[in-house]
Amino acid sequence: xxxxxxxxxxxxxxxxxxxxxxxxxxxxxxxxxxxxxxxxxxxxxxxxxxxxxxxxxxxxxxxxxxxxxxxxxxxxxxxxxxxxxxxxxxxxxxxxxxxxxxxxxxxxxxxxxxxxxxxxxxxxxxxxxxxxxxxxxxxxxxxxxxxxxxxxxxxxxxxxxxxxxxxxxxxxxxxxxxxxxxxxxxxxxxxxxxxxxxxxxxxxxxxxxxxxxxxxxxxxxxxxxxxxxxxxxxxxxxxxxxxxxxxxxxxxxxxxxxxxxxxxxxxxxxxxxxxxxxxxxxxxxxxxxxxxxxxxxxxxxxxxxxxxxxxxxxxxxxxxxxxxxxxxxxxxxxxxxxxxxxxxxxxxxxxxxxxxxxxxxxxxxxxxxxxxxxxxxxxxxxxxxxxxxxxxxxxxxxxxxxxxxxxx
Amino acid sequence: xxxxxxxxxxxxxxxxxxxxxxxxxxxxxxxxxxxxxxxxxxxxxxxxxxxxxxxxxxxxxxxxxxxxxxxxxxxxxxxxxxxxxxxxxxxxxxxxxxxxxxxxxxxxxxxxxxxxxxxxxxxxxxxxxxxxxxxxxxxxxxxxxxxxxxxxxxxxxxxxxxxxxxxxxxxxxxxxxxxxxxxxxxxxxxxxxxxxxxxxxxxxxxxxxxxxxxxxxxxxxxxxxxxxxxxxxxxxxxxxxxxxxxxxxxxxxxxxxxxxxxxxxxxxxxxxxxxxxxxxxxxxxxxxxxxxxxxxxxxxxxxxxxxxxxxxxxxxxxxxxxxxxxxxxxxxxxxxxxxxxxxxxxxxxxxxxxxxxxxxxxxxxxxxxxxxxxxxxxxxxxxxxxxxxxxxxxxxxxxxxxxxxxxx
Numbered sequence: 114x115x116x117x118x119x120x121x122x123x124x125x126x127x128x129x130x131x132x133x134x135x136x137x138x139x140x141x142x143x144x145x146x147x148x149x150x151x152x153x154x155x156x157x158x159x160x161x162x163x164x165x166x167x168x169x170x171x172x173x174x175x176x177x178x179x180x181x182x183x184x185x186x187x188x189x190x191x192x193x194x195x196x197x198x199x200x201x202x203x204x205x206x207x208x209x210x211x212x213x214x215x216x217x218x219x220x221x222x223x224x225x226x227x228x229x230x231x232x233x234x235x236x237x238x239x240x241x242x243x244x245x246x247x248x249x250x251x252x253x254x255x256x257x258x259x260x261x262x263x264x265x266x267x268x269x270x271x272x273x274x275x276x277x278x279x280x281x282x283x284x285x286x287x288x289x290x291x292x293x294x295x296x297x298x299x300x301x302x303x304x305x306x307x308x309x310x311x312x313x314x315x316x317x318x319x320x321x322x323x324x325x326x327x328x329x330x331x332x333x334x335x336x337x338x339x340x341x342x343x344x345x346x347x348x349x350x351x352x353x354x355x356x357x358x359x360x361x362x363x364x365x366x367x368x369x370x371x372x373x374x375x376x377x378x379x380x381x382x383x384x385x386x387x388x389x390x391x392x393x394x395x396x397x398x399x400x401x402x403x404x405x406x407x408x409x410x411x412x413x414x415x416x417x418x419x420x421x422x423x424x425x426x427x428x429x430x431x432x433x434x435x436x437x438x439x440x441x442x443x444x445x446x447x448x449x450x451x452x453x454x455x456x457x458x459x460x461x462x463x464x465x466x467x468x469x470x471x472x473x474x475x476x477x478x479x480x481x482x483x484x485x486x487x488x489x490x491x492x493x494x495x496x497x498x499x500x501x502x503x504x505x506x507x508x509x510x511x512x513x514x515x516x517x518x519x520x521x
Numbered sequence: 522x523x524x525x526x527x528x529x530x531x532x533x534x535x536x537x538x539x540x541x542x543x544x545x546x547x548x549x550x551x552x553x554x555x556x557x558x559x560x561x562x563x564x565x566x567x568x569x570x571x572x573x574x575x576x577x578x579x580x581x582x583x584x585x586x587x588x589x590x591x592x593x594x595x596x597x598x599x600x601x602x603x604x605x606x607x608x609x610x611x612x613x614x615x616x617x618x619x620x621x622x623x624x625x626x627x628x629x630x631x632x633x634x635x636x637x638x639x640x641x642x643x644x645x646x647x648x649x650x651x652x653x654x655x656x657x658x659x660x661x662x663x664x665x666x667x668x669x670x671x672x673x674x675x676x677x678x679x680x681x682x683x684x685x686x687x688x689x690x691x692x693x694x695x696x697x698x699x700x701x702x703x704x705x706x707x708x709x710x711x712x713x714x715x716x717x718x719x720x721x722x723x724x725x726x727x728x729x730x731x732x733x734x735x736x737x738x739x740x741x742x743x744x745x746x747x748x749x750x751x752x753x754x755x756x757x758x759x760x761x762x763x764x765x766x767x768x769x770x771x772x773x774x775x776x777x778x779x780x781x782x783x784x785x786x787x788x789x790x791x792x793x794x795x796x797x798x799x800x801x802x803x804x805x806x807x808x809x810x811x812x813x814x815x816x817x818x819x820x821x822x823x824x825x826x827x828x829x830x831x832x833x834x835x836x837x838x839x840x841x842x843x844x845x846x847x848x849x850x851x852x853x854x855x856x857x858x859x860x861x862x863x864x865x866x867x868x869x870x871x872x873x874x875x876x877x878x879x880x881x882x883x884x885x886x887x888x889x890x891x892x893x894x895x896x897x898x899x900x901x902x903x904x905x906x907x908x909x910x911x912x913x914x915x916x917x918x919x920x921x922x923x924x925x926x927x928x929x
Contacts, residue, residue: 120860120889121880139547142570145878162550164572410873425868432840452528460833465818470553472529481528
């Protein structure tokens with residue numbers, strides 16, 4: 114029998130079964146690819162929607178080998194795989210993307226900060242504490258920060274934090290030393306930094322392929338509440354063109370310097386003085402890029418797949434003047450209505466809402482989905498933003514904050 | 522342990538494991554739903570990308586029961602399920618959408634044509650032949666068609682045809698009788714119709730929910746070659762507004778009159794005289810609606826899920842002035858390059874191509890994928906159309922028709 118060529122394209126392995134892997138599956142379907150995920154259990158968001166699932170742990174070398182077997186690339190839905198395991202996989206011939214020497218900068222805030230400083234990238238003033246011994250050198254501590262003893266500080270665990278966890282505000286130097294001591298005592302290095310006066314937070318999302326091609330989406334504004342991103346506005350409103358361009362260039366340069374393969378999110382502070390400071394890095398599709406699913410020519414999920422497989426990258430243009438993304442966060446009190454009923458009411462009121470649900474249990478504060486609203490005019494941004502917040506609050510809490518009564 | 526509500530929404534069962542089910546899975550993922558498909562084998566396009574697969578036959582009642590078990594709705598990727606089996610399922614409490622009494626109009630061209638005529642919908646002049654005996658009544662035959670003995674005719678098998686199969690052109694009445702006799706002898710009723718002078722073919726795509734809500738996308742032009750749709754232009758260029766509106770109204774009325782639940786495609790002829798005639802009906806996501814995946818606020822796949830679950834329907838507006846969809850058809854000679862390599866070259870030349878592959882073996886003439894190009898200006902349609910044709914030809918055949926040499 115003559116072999117008939119198949120329009121199936123390569124197998125990509127992704128470590129992690131969360132919502133990022135779930136949405137990557139949508140992109141893999143379009144490109145004819147097979148996505149295999151390593152999930153902790155069969156009811157994780159991606160495992161629900163992908164036939165090729167390896168149930169296992171991202172800290173177990175054998176499980177990592179199983180998911181990587183036969184894959185054209187191994188990539189990530191989170192940054193928690195120990196670097197030594199990844200280096201072992203690389204030595205066995207696995208195409209790890211991004212490679213461990215790049216990924217470490219998304220795993221360890223202190224490694225990242227030191228590298229960025231060495232590269233001349235703008236970062237907040239900081240000092241790094243690798244061990245309890247460093248804590249005793251108070252003079253150096255103060256000198257590096259350029260701060261007085263009673264200036265407020267930010268203390269960050271170098272590893273393991275996300276969504277505001279592992280980040281604590283300190284009243285003054287003494288308070289910071291105490292908090293840092295707690296982290297250091299549990300073996301986690303610490304980064305202490307100045308509390309920057311911030312106008313707003315931005316995110317510069319780019320992708321880079323092994324060939325070296327880079328592509329940048331428009332820079333967005335991310336709106337945080339209690340350390341969690343609740344809203345993204347694409348593009349960032351009234352961002353001076355040169356500042357937007359500087360942010361894109363910086364992100365593309367960092368992607369190249371660090372050897373990133375795939376999507377890189379550079380979370381930035383826009384300072385009161387109108388400058389930029391790099392806050393965090395992520396080397397995977399990122400919450401600040403969810404707007405691209407409905408608002409850009411190429412979504413970050415397709416782009417990530419294209420990058421790790423070294424395809425030429427897709428067009429990053431926005432398809433509309435403005436897109437607003439709102440995260441759905443699990444309510445403190447579970448709503449009485451099922452999500453299904455809430456969805457009915459939402460669709461009845463807002464036929465243009467683009468809903469993305471992750472199939473997760475609705476625990477308090479947990480990201481259970483997001484909604485995109487694509488707008489035809491930046492002048493209507495306030496209205497669009499209001500609608501996005503209203504829709505997200507409704508889906509999360511089962512209450513319209515503007516007094517609608519679904520059963521009225 | 523307190524039950525934590527989950528953001529998973531209902532289970533939808535779909536009969537058929539083809540590309541329509543595959544693309545429905547992408548929409549189901551976004552809405553937090555579980556899609557279960559009934560596929561003939563595990564390598565069918567949808568079975569490759571969906572964990573919940575029942576392997577079986579769409580003509581086997583037990584298999585249909587298995588796929589329907591626990592589903593909020595049972596729907597279709599094709600129209601080949603025997604009506605008596607669906608009626609049995611309905612009697613057992615399965616929510617079949619569209620219901621069999623509607624679906625039969627997409628299964629049997631003669632039943633459809635007679636019903637449309639009774640409803641006063643514009644259709645080509647025709648005569649129906651239920652058995653060989655009808656063939657002998659030549660006078661009635663000619664009278665109904667209003668044709669002379671030597672006018673060319675079209676002969677269609679009432680059941681079982683698709684993509685131009687089951688449709689044959691007849692030189693004259695004698696030829697038509699001979700062709701019809703062949704179909705009738707094998708037990709298939711026949712529809713003989715006038716050959717209409719057609720300006721072009723259009724498609725009016727709508728959705729209808731059980732509640733009775735209807736929603737229409739812009740009317741599109743479908744370009745056929747050898748009886749297969751090769752290109753779709755959305756919206757249909759230079760379509761008079763009143764004709765477009767009439768086509769939408771007609772499709773919405775037919776959806777309501779026939780009791781359709783889900784997407785309904787009404788394939789239309791635009792006659793040389795500037796009128797409309799209904800050619801075919803499909804009650805499922807349809808090839809003429811693939812442009813909605815990248816060119817409309819709500820894709821036909823999401824809309825179909827919303828309709829069969831009786832959610833309020835989504836916004837059907839186009840997101841751009843024009844979208845062109847080109848089908849990828851398997852080449853007569855399999856290309857030397859793998860689809861993967863072809864994809865690399867395509868992406869390098871056209872970063873804005875929106876590619877959708879179905880994971881199918883590339884047999885000659887088979888639909889293996891489609892490409893969308895979203896344009897910013899109807900004035901550039903010719904260029905956009907050229908690029909779509911070029912891209913489709915390249916991906917199908919591995920040759921640029923304008924002389925590019927990928928290895929040059």
